[in-house]
Amino acid sequence: MSERSLSSAWLSSWARAVSGVLGEMTEEFESRHGFPPGTNQMRLADHGDQETVRVLGSEARASADLVTFYGSIGEVSWEDVGNGYFIHPPRDVLEHFAVYGAVRAGERQEPCGLVIGSNGGGLSYVVGPEGSVHRTRAASLDDAELDRVADDLRDFLQLLEQSLARFVATGEPGYL
Structure with missing residues (x-):
């Protein structure tokens, strides 16, 4: 395992940090934006998620990091961060x-990548077999052109965290 590989401990630390910022955002959301917040959560993996990830x-x-991710985190749904960011549950x-x-x-x-998420603007996130994360340029996956947005899933999660902090x-x- 390289030092960049995901571990349960790193994911737990990331989840705690992100949950704190999400809580802060949700508390202030209606007073800042004039309407109540939608769903902004990170759901930990349950037994069904862990079975599906196998x-x-x-x-x-799936890449080893994606398997590790879904072994700890079942879904990310940030409806109100910009247009929204979503990491779909493993069954999806x-x-x-x-x-x-x-x-x-x-x-x-x-073809070798798995669609793992999307943003509220209709773009999809794809993880390659070596773990790099790509984003589609358009809403369609038919002959989709992809841009690499992160070298690995850990980098992608850190970019999501930065986007959340910037939004708050x-x-x-930002651009993610």
Whole structure:
């Protein structure tokens, strides 16, 4: 395991930090924006998520970091951070893979990436087999052009955390 690989301990620390900022945002949301907040939460993985991630790891060839992530965190739903950020639950990732197959990600010619999330603007996030994270340029996944947004899932989660902190401070989440 490299020092960049995800671990349960690192994810637990990340979840605690993000939960604190989400709580602060939710408390102040209505007074700052004039309407009540939507769902802004991070759900820890349950037994069903952990069972599904085993299938993702074997049948969909999910990266080791993605398997570790879903072993700890079941879903991220930040409806009010900019247009929204979502990391879908593993059952949705597996269902998308079963129906549509893998997506081309990175330099590979063959489809190999898994759609793990989206933003409220309709763009999708795709994790390649080596763990890099890409974002579609348009809402469609048909022949989607992807931009690499993070070298690995840990980097992506840190970028999400920075977007959340920036949103709380300025009302703008940034580019992610």
